[in-house]
Amino acid sequence: MGQQHDAYFVPAKSYWPIVAAVVMFTTVFGAAHWLNAEPGDAGFGKTVLTVGVIGVLGMFFGWFRSVINESLSGSYNHQVDTSFRMGMMWFIFSEVMFFGAFFGALFYIRMFSVPWLGGTGHGTLTHQFLWSDYAASWGANAGNGPEHIGGAFSTVPAWGLPLLNTLILLSSSVTVTIAHHALRAGHRGKILVFLGLTVLLGALFLNFQAHEYIEAYKELNLTLHSGVYGSTFFLLTGFHGLHVTLGTIMLAVIWFRVLKGHFNKDHHFGFEAVAWYWHFVDVVWLGLFMFVYIL
Amino acid sequence: MSYAATHDQHDDHHGAPKGFFQRWCMSTNHKDIGTLYLVFALVMFFIGGSFAMLIRAELFKPGLQLMQPYFFNQLTTMHALVMIFGAIMPAFVGLGNWMIPLMVGAPDMALPRMNNLSFWILPFAFTLLLSTLFMAGGGPAGGWTMYPPLSLQSDSLAYVVFAVHLMGISSIMGAINIIATILNMRAPGMELLKMPVFVWSWLITAFLLIAVMPVLAGAVTMLLTDKYFGTNFFNPGGGGDPVLYQHIFWFFGHPEVYIMILPAFGIISEIVPTFARKPIFGYKAMVFAIASIAFLSFIVWAHHMFAVGLPLGAEIFFMYATMLIAVPTGVKVFNWVATMWGSSMTFETPMLFAVGFIILFTIGGFSGLMLALVPADFQYHDTYFVVAHFHYVLVTGALFAIIAATYYWLPKWTGNMYSEFWAKMHFWNSVIWVNVLFFPQHFLGLAGMPRRIPDYNVAFANFNMISSIGGFLFGATQLIFIGVLIHCAFFSKKKATDRVWEGAKGLEWTVPSPAPHHTFDVPPVIHDDELAHGHVND
Secondary structure (H helix, E strand, C coil): CCCCCCCCCCCCCCCHHHHHHHHHHHHHHHHHHHHHCCCCCCHHHHHHHHHHHHHHHHHHHHHHHHHHHHHHCCCCCHHHHHHHHHHHHHHHHHHHHHHHHHHHHHHHHHHHHHHHHCCCHHHHHHHHHCCCCCCCCCCCCCCCCCCCCCCCCCCCCCCCHHHHHHHHHHHHHHHHHHHHHHHHHCCHHHHHHHHHHHHHHHHHHHHHHHHHHHHHHHCCCCCCCCHHHHHHHHHHHHHHHHHHHHHHHHHHHHHHHHHCCCCECCECHHHHHHHHHHHHHHHHHHHHHHHHHHC | CCCCCCCCCCCCCCCCCCCHHHHHHCCCCHHHHHHHHHHHHHHHHHHHHHHHHHHHHHCCCCCCCCCCHHHHHHHHHHHHHHHHHHHHHHHHHHHHHHHHHHHHCCCCCCCHHHHHHHHHHHHHHHHHHHHHHHCCCCCCCCCCCCCCCHHHHCCCHHHHHHHHHHHHHHHHHHHHHHHHHHHHCCCCCCCHHHCCHHHHHHHHHHHHHHHHHHHHHHHHHHHHHHHHCCCCCCCHHHCCCHHHHHHHHHHHHHHHHHHCCHHHHHHHHHHHHHHHCCCCCCHHHHHHHHHHHHHHHHHCHHHHCHHHCCCHHHHHHHHHHHHHCHHHHHHHHHHHHHHHCCCCCCCCHHHHHHHHHHHHHHHHHHHHHHHHCHHHHHHHCCEHHHHHHHHHHHHHHHHHHHHHHHHHHHHHHHCECCCHHHHHHHHHHHHHHHHHHHHHHHHHHHCCCECCCCCCCHHHHHHHHHHHHHHHHHHHHHHHHHHHHHHHHHHCCCECCCCCCCCCCCHHHCCCCCCCCCCCCCCCCCCHHHCCCCCCCC
């Protein structure tokens, strides 16, 4: 590594970074205003947030367009490619750690805080003095804590929609790999079919997850307010869902880029980066399926 | 335009671009972006410092003197957030930006545009954070650690959380860039175990940043949803636990304190050999010690929480794991001293700050060992002893290293020599007043004065007055620093040589002073005896 450079490449000046900083600031400034707004007075924050989000989308579009154009003009050498690969790998690692925080919270709550509130082990005094009638367990009607915040609820059974979604995501990992092999073999039609299938499977997953959420809210009374069970359930699955959404959009963009002939069998980092991301989202789901739904 | 034929795409290949906006806001140049980082850190250092001056003014005498307690709490919170995320970290990133490509023989950072974004996020993030001070309800007042439920009571929480998210994005991108630069952009022949220790320290620090900044993002996101969206992560009534926040926060927070000291170790490991005119003692041991400290930093977080009521087994584990850190840190201190042993030393200002670092940082390390003992910590927890401890490692540790690095590399950046007389004035005043400022705080803490209070028992009056006087004079001394910097950059007539220091080794001293806008367009040829650590003994 770091050895083969006959010529270094340093990209030209670009206004996209500063545009990105401005629109990111606009987005969070609007969001913070909105969150703190008095009821019925959310207009300003909402407007700023909307402008910010549109700006962020525009920025991504513009920045990636300029990078794609530079890539197509052949200005990126092997070293740039390696830097991009490292960037994507470490970005995915940072995402793993982000989910790690939420998984860590889930494990701590299930192993320690809820049992302690129920009087076992370490936290017996809280149990005795505050909530001596709380029978701690994880899941329906107890996972929302001693005050049963959010009221009685039931959990989503693992072997229904979640199992289906697991199969969907696993198949989508297979299809994206077939597309990758087709790309390396240079079969464009096959890539388009299997990459398209991957996008569809991603969308199908999101569709079922939306169904699951609606059912949780309407039938099971499992909501974001259902104590810490609801908190961990919706934040873990919700952040995962956001990542699937992002991944599906990225896959769709790659599909269009394949259609336009942007990739060849030696030069397709964009495809691989998105494929890595998709596998990462898949692995996170397996963790969720195991620890949120089954156990 | 054919890209293959040129080394880069700059319109103006040999100099800096002319327009201000073009040069500073659209930059893809590691030196300009490094300068931006360093100037930003300096501004934040004075903003955070002004908060500290107000805190010491309030504590000059017992009784409420100048401000309401709620404002005092905002000051302590903001002082920490600004100094940690606005001054120390950006200063290290700025030094890394400037020096890493020069030290490994790269033309620039691996991802120059992302580098620019990493910087430009910061002024906006701090605008967001500091703006809360001027809002109805004021800024965050629950301490920089943002423990719930206290932090959830302030309306500024949303602003603080989003500011932390932005800083996290900036840090992660900066860290990714540094890793990619070090692993992918080294000149041929610059093997990993020939790299300067500073580069090694940043490689490991960057890994820590990528590993823990997302965890902080997760923790503050849970605060946000607990306050605004009705989740119950930290509410025992809903099955949560406020201590959970402390676990997640300190899983970030402990590696974070090493993020603020490992690059300082790297800097000292550059400066001491230069002025001792001897290669560093035990180069490999230094590298492996940094790696060991980084590993241990992940398994010691609960020593910040000994007093919250952890199970006994956890307290014992975290106590011993924490004390284990003294081993690799001891290796480093030993090796710095061994480097100086029997050498022909001179004491230019960078070396003075480096020696000051070694002695005073070690004092901070020793008080850290005292705090690591669970039974002792029950007494010291949340007292001024803790305040004294972390200011010794952060001010006379991290900050002294940053100042040492600034004097060390300033001639390379500006092409001019700074005024040695005024720089020495800066050092001696700093080193005296910083001890007057922080040493009495040990006694206050041992006597039981709690931290984060605007008023105190009259029994603590004398030491507080001494500490405040030290604080004001330490603060005033930093104005000398500004004077020296401005004089050196714009007015100094004394030109620096390329090598600057007689004993300086390493690639950064082979380029002219000031370093031209573009360096190493073509990879340099590495001669092992030109490197500070070229001949590594096995």
